[in-house]
Amino acid sequence: MNSQASRERILARLRSSGTEQTTVPVAPAPEAPSLDREDKIARMTELMGAIRTEVHVVAADDWPNKLKELAREKGWKRLLYGPDSPIGPDVEAAWTAGGEDHGDGLPKLIPYTEPVERFKENLFGMDAGITSCRGGVADTGAVVLWPTPEEPRLLSLVPPVHVAVLDADTIHDSLAEMMAVENWAGGMPTNALLISGPSKTADIEFTLVFGVHGPKEMVVLIRK
Amino acid sequence: MEAEKTFDFENNIEKALRDDRLRKNLRNAMDILVEKRRSVFPDREHLERLRAAGNAIKRRALKQLPCLLEQLEANCTKNGIQVHWAEDTAEANGIVLDILRRHDAKEVVKGKSMVSEEMHLNHFLQTHGIDALETDLGEFIIQLNHETPSHIIVPAIHKNRDEVAAIFQEKIPDTPYTENVEELTAIARRVLRERFARAKVGLSGVNFAIAETGTLLLVENEGNGRMCTTVPEVHVAVMGLEKVLEKLSDVPPLLRLLTGSATGQLITTYVNMITSPRRQGEKDGPREVHLILLDNGRSHILSDPEFRQTLLCIRCGTCLNHCPVYVRIGGHAYGHVYPGPIGKILTPQMEGLRRAGVLATASSLCGACAEVCPVQIPIPALIRRLRRESYDTGDGATVADAGYRSNLAETLIWKGWELANTVPALNRLGTRLAGAVGDKMPNRGPLKAWTRVRTAPKFAAKSLHDRVGKEGVKNE
Incomplete structure (x- = not known):
C-alpha cells in the first residue's frame, strides 16, 4: 500500500474532473437576530431548559452559594473540578469559607490535575464535574467550551452531572457571530465544544432517555 | 460483499411490504421525524434562504475540492493530525488495520460513521481478529443482533423495545429481560463505559472538515462520539473526501441545516470540533489523531457536472424520512449501505448500474426528496438520468455499465x-x-x-x- 501514490492519483482525478466549472450562486445565509443582554439570557434559559438543562441565573458573586445549595440538594459525594481554572479558586474558597463545620454535606472536591492515564479510575467514579465556559450562543441555546490543561476535555463528559458556569456577558447571538468576533479561524484549540444539554438518545422507539453515555444531568449557572 | 451478490431488490420489497410490524414502526418513526423537522423550520422563507446558502457553500467547496483537500491536509499536518489517502475501501481498511496493529490494539470503540459502513470495516477487522464495537445506542443494538443500519440517522428504527429487550437479554451476560427503555439504555451505558475506559483506539466519522483551520467537526446527542474521540490514546477519523468545507464560517448554516433536517433539532447535544491531538500540558485527549480521506468513486462522480451534485449531500437522512417508497420498505430492502433517495443515486454511481442500477427504479418521482433536501440536490432529475443511462449509452453517459439494460x-x-x-x-x-x-x-x-x-x-x-x-x- 502506498498512500502517497494514492494521493497523487486521487488529486489528479479531482483536478481533471472539470469541477472548477461548477457554478456557485450568490446566496448569503440569513443572520440571527441581534438580542440585548436580557433577551440573550432569557433565550438561553428557555432553549436549554426545554431540553432538560437546569438553568439558574445568579448574581455574579453569589454563584458558589448556588453551587453549594445544589451539591447538598443532589447529594453529590465527589465533585471534579480544575483548581487552576478561572472558577477553581472560587470553588475552593466557598468550600472552606464559614469555618469548621460549614462543609457539612458538601461533596469532596477532587482536582483533575493528572494525565488521564493515571486518573481514569478516579475519573469514572465522580458524581459531578464543574467547568467554566468560553461563552454561549443564544440562537440555538448552547454553552461553548474550549477545554484547557486546567479544565480537561473529559471534565464535562464523564461525570454524571455537568455544571457549567457561564458569564452573561459572554453570550453571543449565534455561533457565526461568536466565531467572527473571536476570530476562531485565526487559531482553533485542540478541542472546541458546543453543549446544549445532557447526553440523550431516542434510538429505541423514539423514547427520549437522558444520560446514555455522557452526563445524565446538566446545570448551567449564568452569572449575571 | 456477500449481501450484494444475492441482492434481489424485488424480493426484498415484497418481503418488506408483507412485514406489518416493520411498516408500522417505520410509519410512526418517519411521521415523528417529518413533524419535528417541520417544527424546527417554522418559517418557510427563512428555510429557503438557508437551503440556498447551504447549496452555495457546498458548491463552492466542490468547485475547489482538490485545493481544499490539499489545504486540509497541510493544516491538519501542521496541527499534528496524520492524513492518509485511500482510493477505495480496501485501501482505507488496510490503513485502519495498520494503525491498530502498530498500537497492538485488539479492539476499537466506534462512533457512528456511514463511511465505515461503506468500508464494511467491522467485518474486515473481525477477519483480522479485531473487535470493532459500535457505541451509538442504535448501532450497538443492531450490531449485537448482527444486522446493518436501516436508516442513516436512526439505525435501529426498525426494532421495537421488546425486540431490543430480547436481544440484550440474549447477548449481554447477566442481563434480565426489561422493556423499560431507561433501563435498556442504562444497560448499554454500563457495558459501553467499561469499553471506553479500556480501549486503546477510537474511530469516528466526520460531519464536516474545515480546510481553513484543519478542524474535524462531529455532531451527536449521546456523547459516545466524544468518548471515542477523547478517551482512547488514538483517534482514527474516516471521511468521504466530499465532506471538506472551505472556511469555518461555512459551518453555522450547514450545522443548522444538518441537525434541523436530520432530527428536527435546533442543535445537537454536542458539537465536537477537533483540531489536534493532545498538546503539551493537556491532561486528556488522544496522543495520535489520524484522518483517512476516502475516494471510492467520488472523484469519478465529480467529473460529471450533473451527477456532481450527488456530492453536495451532508447525510442528514431527511430524504429517507420523506420518501413514500422508503417509508414503506425500510432501509434493508435496498440491500446496500445507503438507502432511500440518496442511496438510489449514490449507490449506482459507486457500484455501477449492473449491480445497483435497479435501485433507481424504486421511485415514484414525486419530488419530495428534492423539496426537503437541505442542500437542494435535484434527486429526481438524477434518478431519471440514471434510468436513461441504464438503457442508453449515448449523449455522454458517464456511469459504469451504461446501457446494461438495453435490448x-x-x-x-x-x-x-x-x-x-x-x-x-x-x-x-x-x-x-x-x-x-x-x-x-x-x-x-x-x-x-x-x-x-x-x-x-x-x-x-x-x-x-x-x-x-x-x-x-x-x-x-
Missing part, C-alpha cells in the same frame, strides 16, 4: 413509437387501432408486469383528433 425489443418499440409520432399516416393508424382494440389487450405476457400493479388505461373509441375534426372545439 432489441425495447429499442424496436421505441423506434416504433418514434415513427408513429412522426409519420402522420402511421399515427392515424395507431390511434384508430388503440381505440378499436386497446381495451382488449391481454392481461398477460410482458404487459402483465405493468398491469399487475397498475390500472390499465381506458382508451376512448374515437381519438380527440377525429372528434375535433368533426365536432369542432366548443367554448373556443
Whole structure:
C-alpha cells in the first residue's frame, strides 16, 4: 500500500474532473437576530431548559452559594473540578469559607490535575464535574467550551452531572457571530465544544432517555 | 460483499411490504421525524434562504475540492493530525488495520460513521481478529443482533423495545429481560463505559472538515462520539473526501441545516470540533489523531457536472424520512449501505448500474426528496438520468455499465413509437387501432408486469383528433 501514490492519483482525478466549472450562486445565509443582554439570557434559559438543562441565573458573586445549595440538594459525594481554572479558586474558597463545620454535606472536591492515564479510575467514579465556559450562543441555546490543561476535555463528559458556569456577558447571538468576533479561524484549540444539554438518545422507539453515555444531568449557572 | 451478490431488490420489497410490524414502526418513526423537522423550520422563507446558502457553500467547496483537500491536509499536518489517502475501501481498511496493529490494539470503540459502513470495516477487522464495537445506542443494538443500519440517522428504527429487550437479554451476560427503555439504555451505558475506559483506539466519522483551520467537526446527542474521540490514546477519523468545507464560517448554516433536517433539532447535544491531538500540558485527549480521506468513486462522480451534485449531500437522512417508497420498505430492502433517495443515486454511481442500477427504479418521482433536501440536490432529475443511462449509452453517459439494460425489443418499440409520432399516416393508424382494440389487450405476457400493479388505461373509441375534426372545439 502506498498512500502517497494514492494521493497523487486521487488529486489528479479531482483536478481533471472539470469541477472548477461548477457554478456557485450568490446566496448569503440569513443572520440571527441581534438580542440585548436580557433577551440573550432569557433565550438561553428557555432553549436549554426545554431540553432538560437546569438553568439558574445568579448574581455574579453569589454563584458558589448556588453551587453549594445544589451539591447538598443532589447529594453529590465527589465533585471534579480544575483548581487552576478561572472558577477553581472560587470553588475552593466557598468550600472552606464559614469555618469548621460549614462543609457539612458538601461533596469532596477532587482536582483533575493528572494525565488521564493515571486518573481514569478516579475519573469514572465522580458524581459531578464543574467547568467554566468560553461563552454561549443564544440562537440555538448552547454553552461553548474550549477545554484547557486546567479544565480537561473529559471534565464535562464523564461525570454524571455537568455544571457549567457561564458569564452573561459572554453570550453571543449565534455561533457565526461568536466565531467572527473571536476570530476562531485565526487559531482553533485542540478541542472546541458546543453543549446544549445532557447526553440523550431516542434510538429505541423514539423514547427520549437522558444520560446514555455522557452526563445524565446538566446545570448551567449564568452569572449575571 | 456477500449481501450484494444475492441482492434481489424485488424480493426484498415484497418481503418488506408483507412485514406489518416493520411498516408500522417505520410509519410512526418517519411521521415523528417529518413533524419535528417541520417544527424546527417554522418559517418557510427563512428555510429557503438557508437551503440556498447551504447549496452555495457546498458548491463552492466542490468547485475547489482538490485545493481544499490539499489545504486540509497541510493544516491538519501542521496541527499534528496524520492524513492518509485511500482510493477505495480496501485501501482505507488496510490503513485502519495498520494503525491498530502498530498500537497492538485488539479492539476499537466506534462512533457512528456511514463511511465505515461503506468500508464494511467491522467485518474486515473481525477477519483480522479485531473487535470493532459500535457505541451509538442504535448501532450497538443492531450490531449485537448482527444486522446493518436501516436508516442513516436512526439505525435501529426498525426494532421495537421488546425486540431490543430480547436481544440484550440474549447477548449481554447477566442481563434480565426489561422493556423499560431507561433501563435498556442504562444497560448499554454500563457495558459501553467499561469499553471506553479500556480501549486503546477510537474511530469516528466526520460531519464536516474545515480546510481553513484543519478542524474535524462531529455532531451527536449521546456523547459516545466524544468518548471515542477523547478517551482512547488514538483517534482514527474516516471521511468521504466530499465532506471538506472551505472556511469555518461555512459551518453555522450547514450545522443548522444538518441537525434541523436530520432530527428536527435546533442543535445537537454536542458539537465536537477537533483540531489536534493532545498538546503539551493537556491532561486528556488522544496522543495520535489520524484522518483517512476516502475516494471510492467520488472523484469519478465529480467529473460529471450533473451527477456532481450527488456530492453536495451532508447525510442528514431527511430524504429517507420523506420518501413514500422508503417509508414503506425500510432501509434493508435496498440491500446496500445507503438507502432511500440518496442511496438510489449514490449507490449506482459507486457500484455501477449492473449491480445497483435497479435501485433507481424504486421511485415514484414525486419530488419530495428534492423539496426537503437541505442542500437542494435535484434527486429526481438524477434518478431519471440514471434510468436513461441504464438503457442508453449515448449523449455522454458517464456511469459504469451504461446501457446494461438495453435490448432489441425495447429499442424496436421505441423506434416504433418514434415513427408513429412522426409519420402522420402511421399515427392515424395507431390511434384508430388503440381505440378499436386497446381495451382488449391481454392481461398477460410482458404487459402483465405493468398491469399487475397498475390500472390499465381506458382508451376512448374515437381519438380527440377525429372528434375535433368533426365536432369542432366548443367554448373556443
